Amino acid sequence: MTQQNPTTTVDAVVVLAAGQGTRMRSRTPKVLHQLGGRSMLGHVLAAAEPLGAGQTVVVVGSGRESVAEHLAQVAPHARPVVQEEQRGSGHAAAVALDALGPVAGAVLIVNGDAPLLRGQTLAALVGAHTDAGNVLTVLTAEVDDPTGLGRIVRDDAGAVRAIVEEKDADPAQRAVREVNAGVYVGDAAAVREALTRVGSGNQQGEQYLTDVLGLLVADGARVGGHRAEDAEDTLGCNDQRELAARRRTMNDRVLDDLMRAGVVVVDPRTTWVDVTAEVTGEAVLHPGTQLLGATAVAAGAVVGPDSTLLDCEVGEGASVVRSHCQLAVIGAAATVGPFSYLRPGTRLARGAKVGAFVETKNVEVGEDSKVPHLSYVGDATIGRGSNVGAATVFVNYDGVAKHHTTVGDHVRIGSDTMLVAPVTVGDGAYTAAGSVITKDVPPGSMAVARATQRNVGGWVGRRRPGTPAAEAAAAAERAAAARDAGGEQSSVTAPGADQ
Structure with missing residues (x-):
């Protein structure tokens, strides 16, 4: 494996790819839809590859057989991990960390439906996380229309304090245009422990990965946000x-x-x-x-x-x-x-x-x-x-x-x-x-390997009478006969030409 810059490496990568993707209206698992020569999942794995992770796991659920087969073809180093029940992103991350076993350093957690993510964006996120000495760093993006996206809440000093979903946001928070991109890098042990405390007391009855950030902030841990240079890198794909x-x-x-x-x-x-x-x-x-x-x-x-x-x-x-x-x-x-x-x-x-x-x-x-x-x-x-x-x-x-x-x-x-x-x-x-x-x-x-040509005279007139072909042939024969008769007449009268 190519040696990476110590500030842009992680010990493990977790890709969340268990969702059903019902809005795609397709029997193909969401993360296997193709664009630009790779699946959505393939693009995410390619973006994470330069980080040099020792382990990569992909959480699978819906269409798990197809996703696992695809992984074996395009990224045999990546290991599928089954989330038997889809109980939210936090639950999926916990399943992945359990499968990874002890991880001493940083883990990158990323959604499998973000095909525009680029390696340099992830490297910049990991670099900012390491340089700041954070326990957890979330990738953010500045967008023109944040409708439907979780807002990043910062304090007066610019430190990230929370991720607030739109339905829970007050008017001031709804006006924020910096949103959660759904990509995290953090200390694996700290993330693992925080996930044990994530509840499911929400409208969906699911465990959300975003709650980890709030729990760590409450613990007094150093949490940060790194804004993507190009917001398009963070775009997901739902239909x-x-x-x-x-x-x-x-x-x-x-x-x-x-x-x-x-x-x-x-x-x-x-x-x-x-x-x-x-x-x-x-x-x-x-x-x-x-x-x-x-x-x-x-x-x-x-x-x-x-x-x-x-x-x-x-x-x-x-x-x-x-x-x-x-x-x-x-x-x-x-x-x-x-x-x-x-x-x-x-x-x-x-x-x-x-x-x-x-x-x-x-x-x-x-x-x-x-x-x-x-x-x-x-x-x-x-x-x-x-x-x-x-x-x-x-x-x-x-x-x-x-x-x-x-x-x-x-x-x-x-x-x-x-x-x-x-x-x-x-x-x-x-x-x-x-x-x-x-x-x-x-x-x-x-x-030369062809039969000698043989012409059977009058065949069309005999075998296809009354057809356009027969009529054309008969007309041609009459014209030929007329020309022959004219030639004979000229030859008869020729001797008298000098009289």
Whole structure:
């Protein structure tokens, strides 16, 4: 684990994630809703990770199986702890501290539905707590509209004295715009002891974590509040409207950072980039671009308009236009689109091209090779400098198993060719348009695999009488007969031309 500054570390992290989230109107547990490439819970854990905690526990309740499974995937170091009955935030914190066992130093307690929290905000909170020598420090925020939020009450000296919920606040307290952000750092032993004294004599019949602050103040302990530099860091997420708003805020932050680093974002309103994606300066993102997952875009690459890349790698100077790509590697100076579909396992070498209406899967396209249009290429290796003609299909599936096709260097595949795998087309070979290739083609050969054309005269008139096709054919035959008759007449009268 990376060594942290002693003033910005904690011994344990507790994430409260047991709530039902009924206002989300979803079967998905509240903290598992996605934004910016992570779940809400994932964002909170990522923000806390730099604090270097020895233990991290996540209190789960509603949807516990799904949350525990998600934790195992994204944060295996974090341990789920079950709150069998949801009896309030104070009860949840007590359950977590019991599961942690003895903790000698500081514990951070944070809600799992605050996806905009950033590591620097938590580090600043912990630093302020340590520097002040506090027993407990609460994160606060200054907001324009504090409606529905707990107010921070300070004395004349500026010390935090209480957190007052809106329903219990008097008019002067309701006018306060500094609110509780629901994030605390405190001495684990002191917090644990205070939680044993938290009652449930309120309208909800629950134990509130906010009561710990008042109890410690009454004990004469040193309690403080640290105001977040950006109030948006503290915003929670309780329904789908708020989730959409948090997505927009997070995306704006990501794009702002990218543009400051030299990335050209033509239209930030329609460009979406996950926090897990990487874009190097001088890359260009056109409107309608989505960079999702672990996508990486190198300098000078151009993506969009209207392109979605999931877990892809785009090399320097490459171009992706109006295409959908997943788990694909697009090499330097390669071009994709428009309207291409690159499926997992696609790897394009430098200068390769996958053009309009082409689908690829599990394929390697060599340097400067081209699949320009209207083709399917699956389970194949294509060498350098080759060209795959329009409407070519790599027939890779026999109904039971997938088979591989190998196309060598400087090969020319004719339009409308079927390559029935397993098959190899050697270096410098050609296939004739309309061929069905079922056998290997030696280097330098021309493969022709199509039936000899046979024209059955008069078939339409006999088999499709009265149809527009038959009428058109009959008219054409009459016109041809008239032309032939005119030619014969001219040849008869020609000798008298000099009389």
